Amino acid sequence: MLKTTIELEKAATILKLLGDKTRLAMMKILDKHDCCVCEFVAIFKTSQPSISQHLRKLRDLGLVKEERRGQWIFYSINKSNEYYPFIQQILEQLPSQDDKLKDLEEQGTRISCC
Amino acid sequence: MLKTTIELEKAATILKLLGDKTRLAMMKILDKHDCCVCEFVAIFKTSQPSISQHLRKLRDLGLVKEERRGQWIFYSINKSNEYYPFIQQILEQLPSQDDKLKDLEEQGTRISCC
């Protein structure tokens, strides 16, 4: 168990952000693998702008980082964020979302860009 | 670390519920002490209906239980809820809210009903 505590209001802000199934699944996936936007678009049944908007919210709080690699923009968990330990403890309790990525690989979608 | 995992959609629902500073503080307080509604009304700067509505949401998901004691209705954490371990790990990382209760005692407000 972690000893550190986190200010309650800040915790509420983070939990609210994680309290959306798309963002929560994104964070769970990102905790293990970097991903580009097109992968998320393929994984979740929603539009590209919707994915971008979710990522922006996560980025605005510093929970994820973005990095351009050529044509693509890869997102990764920001492990140096001061709230990462708090978030990680939550993510650890969630089932792996690797099956979602695996489905993409089988479809060949993941290989197309990443 | 807990071994159990929790369905992702259910986790998102719970996190969304906890993603409100009033409800999150309530849960943190309830994790240590039972409380009646009038205490919460005194602690938080909001109306009694607002408090009741927050408690209803927590109750609807089975996160808290209510118990009438005469004129008052006491709320307590529902430790037998299947998601309690998940919630507890989150609450553990938050700072104690005992100061809020202490303030009430000093004002004499807590003693009035509880």
Place this chain on the structure above:
DNA sequence: TTAGTATATAATGATATGCTTATATATACA
């Protein structure tokens, strides 16, 4: 029974959220 206290619920309104469509920007490549 009546008055007072504690709590819940209903109705309403302001603001937030999350999606969609349309468009802008940046890169890759022929």
Place this chain on the structure above:
DNA sequence: TGTATATATAAGCATATCATTATATACTAA
């Protein structure tokens, strides 16, 4: 340069959320 691809942003809309005020219900005690 022109076209295609990847991503971000803007605008608009439907729905959700959270507070407030008003009212209903339940219990207590005179």
